[in-house]
Amino acid sequence: MNPRPLRIAKRIYTFLIILFMYAPIAAMIVLSFNASKSRAVWGGFTFDWYRRLVSDAGILSAFNNTILIALISSIVATVIGTAGAIGLMRMKSRPRAVSVAIANIPMLNADIVTGISLMLLFIAMRMTLGFTTVLIAHISFSIPYVILSVLPKLQQSRGGSYEAALDLGATHTQAFWRIVFPDILPGILSGFMLAFTMSIDDFIITHFTKGPGVDTLSTRIYSEVRKGIKPEMYALSTILFLIVLLLLFLINYAPEKKSSRSMKHLVLSRVVPCALVIAVLVFALHSTGKVSAAAGRNGEVVVYNWGEYIDPDVITMFEKETGIRVIYEEYETNEVMYPKISSGAIAYDVVCPSEYMAERMISEGLLQPVDRSVMPEVSNIEDRFFNVCDSFDPGNRYFTPYCWGTVGILYNTNMVKEPFDSWSILWDEHYKGEILMQNSVRDAFGITLKYLGYSLNSTDLDELTEARDMLIRQKPLVQAYVVDQVRDMMIGEEAALSVIYSGEAHETKAQNPNVGYVIPKEGSNIWIDGWVIPKNARNAENANKWINFMCRPDVATMNFEYMMYSTPNKKVRELTTNSELKNSSILFPAEEDLDRCEVFRYLGSGPTDTYNRLWREIKSH
Template sequence: MRKKLICVILAALTAASACTGCGISKAERSQNVVYVYNAGEYIDPDLLDQFTEETGIDVVYDEFESNEIMYPKIESGAAVYDVVCPSDYMIEKMIKKDLLQPLDYSKIPNVKNIGDYYIEQSRSFDPEHKYTIPYCWGTVGILYNKTMVSEKVDSWDILWNEKYKNEILMQDSVRDAFMVSLMDLGYSCNSVDHDEIEAATERLKAQKHLVQAYVVDQVRDKMIGNEAAIGVIYSGEALYTQSQNPNLEYVIPKEGTNLWLDCWVMPKNAKNVENGLKFLNFLCDAKVAAKNFEYITYSTPNENARQYVEDEELKNSTTAFPDLTQFHNLETYHYLGDTADKYLNGMWREVKSY
């Protein structure tokens, strides 16, 4: 889930189903509705219409740019949502801060479609599997243009190659940038060791003069347009870029990478609990999940959905559905704690201002 903030009014929905773009206040809430908070461009909007048509429940849909923007709105309670879709490490933080309520899985029977592997992966941040429904998963890797890069690409090291000065795109994200540097040095992406983080910081500083830009979604557009040779990208975005530019190749570096999982959760102050559970059950329907995957191109953990994917290239994509057993050192991000987060953010500011 690495998407830009786009505040849209979904005209096909009822008048009550408008994206506010500034959070849903308690005064604005109504009963026959579900308030959804998700990353931008991270759902097929037609599915929101379909849910309303099938249930009579209006969907008020709001979007966020990053986990770090989402979190304070949930923590403060000023914006009240029924279901939210954060990433692994942020869910771990929300659980520890007592911001979530357990899900009644008996009212989400379609959860049976979620593969056991992804349920087990979610236990790394939701140990008792009480709070989460896996939604999308993927890896972070290197996207490169085969007409601009001649040598074999299998290591994060290429991001420090002087040959590609001003042709490298890095993610403008503290966790992702440090993941690349830490794992390239042989460390865990969840390291809180100051010596290791300082070494990673110095490595990022040494790389900075080679970087064309620190970006988020722009890596997709720039790589499609042949504006850069190499970019750090999320697998779901890589899948889309490859459909638009056949010269692009995606690889998972040999040193390892982040294996991420985004899940739906229910904030503790959610008011429309039953409607929220119905929405989650709807999204876990195999045909719904297949339609959503074809739209957003982020890998679905819904194992029964793949049989309904009509696009054969997507269904059989090794970018979307890699054999993870062939890779080693795939790590899920963990919440590092407030002190470590503050320290890491300070080091990132140091890199950006270098």
């Protein structure tokens, strides 16, 4: 036995554990100071992302909300929880044990269950999801934490001291405030801090109970990160991490047991830091308080759009020109958006679904027709797109195209030397381990069905089974099934070929010129996102104005240059001054390529289940 190598081994082991736990956070903190936008390149040290945070109105308002919700919810939860704990203590031991267990269950409950249940309750009570519902949710999930930290203090607080005080002539009120309260104060403060931390920390429950225009830091970070590389979010996450770290430190920092003047000690060790944190936060809150603007003189419009799917200046322009205040909310997928609309929990005024989702919403009667008479600018939209949409929206009564794109193959020109024009290259053994597929059932089946010469909306079981077998055969060649990472992986030259959306393809090419985009000759998918007005919209008139505004050539051009997605607006290619965009073959594909493309249709629940079943068979093969 040689103790020295053993000691070194122990140290290495400890180090590895710590590394394992903290490496992700460290990576995030380091990246928040990285001048380069890329995750792969160190571009020098910078405070830029932090500086940008402070000037981002959306983030400041999210910060504002976070603090306000945390502060109010933790104060209310502390009062309710403390009262509850005192009540519990006065119960007989068996009912108390049962009640404490009942009070603790919500803590063990999965957040997602809590979140969904609260959302359902709010909807059932016909409450509009928003700031209030988030606040109620936070109060509700914080209470058990307060009870949990107050109850032990009450139990160990020399139980008889309350009665002793009564015996000495104190009233119930006096006995509580002079004797019990100082005794359990450390528990109350811990409970408050814990509730505060939980509130700041929470994402899932907030996510389900929030309404349009209300974001906390965590939901904001989530929606921003979903959209892709945004180093501001690393900075914001770092700040959030540090706040929570500080709070946890304060909660867990137990003052040593001191025989002298423990009250003074308590004040110094707990109350002062608590007060400091609150003071700093309230100050921050106050200084950012100006962010939230008053409602516009012509009312408001609640917009529910994809993340990063508009030039923020367009929103400002719209507000200025129309006097309508825009409440802007974002989603990441059609499937996230759909239940919010169908539940009716939130009255959105204008939403931007993809064509297949719009078809479903029309068929389910969730939408109201738009008023074309107040939309002169709609004439700027190419007829081609209205014609495509006519298949699911006869007479174009509901859907106004906003952006579109194709699905194609993005390839690295250094790795794929010979030219190709067919989906068949994705089944080429030569590129084994170099292929990235979309991790999405319709996209994966769509291109395979097209390759096999069928419609990408096929519901024929034989055709689908054939496609499944093709995909199973392809599986060994595929490096990964990915969604958002395609862009980064192609920029990083981690794969030779990938199935990609044209918008992302364009963005990738801007950062890595060694890529090319092909719409295979068998045809592909064309998708169209467009504006619709939900049936329960409260400001339909303003929603119509919004749609019209989006069709204005100057506005469409701003959006086009900002988002770099293909636009259905026929004036944009003339108006744009950005020659790179103007001449992009990805954004403006040849007409004959487009003619071979098909839109996804909503297939109904039966075929959808079949697709999903076959997709599972592929994934588990």
